[in-house]
Amino acid sequence: MWKELGLNLEKHDVLLNALGTIYGDLFLTQKNRPTGMQYFDFVISEVHGLRIKELVDRKKAGKKIIGAFCLYVPEELVYASDATMVGLCGGADFSIPDAEAVLPRNICPLIKSFFGFKVGGTCPYFNSCDMVVGETTCDGKKKVYEILDDYVPTYVMEIPHKIDTPQAKALWLAEVKQFKSKMEEMTGKVIEKDSLKDAIRLINAKRAAMKRVSETRKGSPPPISGLDALLVNQVSFYDDVPRFTQKTNELADELEKRNRQGNGVGDKNKPRLMFSGCPMAIPNWKLHSIIESMGVPVVAEESCIGSRYFTDPVEPKGDSMDSLLEALVSKYSKISCACFTPNKERVSKVVDMAKDFKASGVVYNVLQYCHAYNIESIKVEKALKAAGVPMLKIETDYGSEDVEQIRTRVEAFTEMLHPVR
């Protein structure tokens, strides 16, 4: 199967061994984990195994696999055409040297990581894809998609940036319609109203399950670690949707029960922190693991791998194809990416979340060279300060050379939130 996918087997083995060790050290050593996490441990142990087999089997049955890196790609249209969507890997240092053989060095680690997985032939998901759907949320990705197209067919959707204007909505609607045609062309199957309605229900159910898990983290102590919750979010991008939804709902049942029993994780004497900013593509567990290694629980993620994905459902106002597509446009306009301008909505969402989750402080994550999230941190910090919530900004990449410096800063931040004087 691996050979069929054109993987570099030797490198792929190195990756899997490293991943297994890191996963064991970070996740399996956590105390008092919910039993519902066993499913997710299993998914990770089979991340380059059973799940890939499922995808390959689908391909053999003539179904298409679509890869994406961004929440803006309307997955409802992918599932409505009986194709499968996978969120692609982009969170590891491992693949960056392969990328740097082609791309400039001083660009975002996420871009280098995903590109490196493709050119190095180390990601079976990437190699399963019939098409990658990109978007214009940042200049780096936009230009790299042009190069990626030489390796895998890459289709780019234009995301308007002044999202609240009528012309932006019109452009985005046109883009969504064109993507629908693209999917129809690929699969040779017209997307009918009923199949789109089914797909909307399917994805809404998945988002609702993830939101349930998130809501339980308001409990004090939180019933699940930030690392585990982050993992659930990361797995959501490539697991089988109905199975993931069922397992996530089972986890939510358990977490709600834990909350009723006051059974949770983290050190009660330590502050609760919220995470905000750039996404943590799998297997980027760097900041969460540093923070939680001090017994400090992370209770929410305002991020694409987090609240931005599951907060809003798609809510059609009518039954026509037009109203279904408009509902998609409306939902996807509410994601609050830092690429929008002006972006008051994101700033107030961060503040509201910090209050809702009773966070004593916010750790703001900037991936190196991500100008949009980096500069937007100024407005976010100001708004949080006005609301009495201190913020710590960490700018980093996937390397481990600054782990101790970050640890010192996070530790000093927690000492500041709970003074020892």
Added chain:
Amino acid sequence: MAVAGVDIGAVATKVAILADGRVLSLQVLPSGFDGNGAARRGLGRALKEAGLVRGDLGFVMSTGYGRRVFNEANRTITEITAHAEGALSMCPEARTVIDIGGQDSKVISLRETGEVANFMMNDKCAAGTGRFLEVMAGVLHVRVDKMGKMALRSTSPAKINSMCTVFSESEVISLLTNGRSREDVAAGLCESIGRRVSSMVRYVGIKEKVVFTGGVAKNVGMVAALEKELKIRMVVPSDPQLAGALGAALLAEKALAEGRHVVAVPTPG
């Protein structure tokens, strides 16, 4: 009962022993490659100077870059909290602390009550720190502790653009090759660090009095450069390098009084 604060920095290890708020002894020694060993030796010397034995210490608080490697510490505290506490004890009116150590620089803003209100630290690289000055002193063939005085003799500081240690080194060599004096280059280096640290100070918000601590505060050229850039007078304690150890020792006294030593000793690494 006596307590100790041990500050294991990237370059130097500092130890302070206190009893009832009174300083009994202070020690500074190189950290070398073995922070735990340096801390043990430093603590041993400080105990000897104070006329005490290990059993006389009720609490040992470690801080600094190597805080977790010292296996005799009852607890660790970050250098941010320790320096804030130490600077306050050296200057009770302190509201801003600038600390430049061997490997990092930090700016701490304090509340009226003395608690940390906000702080900022340099990112990954060691630009604008003691290590940077050490490397540059090597290029200028001057002892690092004499570099500040050399800088003060300059009448027209050279403009150093780069803050990266590697790039600055080439820049300094070209300046010297082009006939600029060592004095002007030394002053230019201090000013370039001064500019970088001043941006951090302004970001955190400058409130007087401003106390300058850490080993680099012993460099009179750096003091002059920062005062010029920030247009304020700073307070430089007589032993600026010891602020972290002193702060850790004061926090050790508090922890002892509150019986917090029951907290498990973190494992190294």
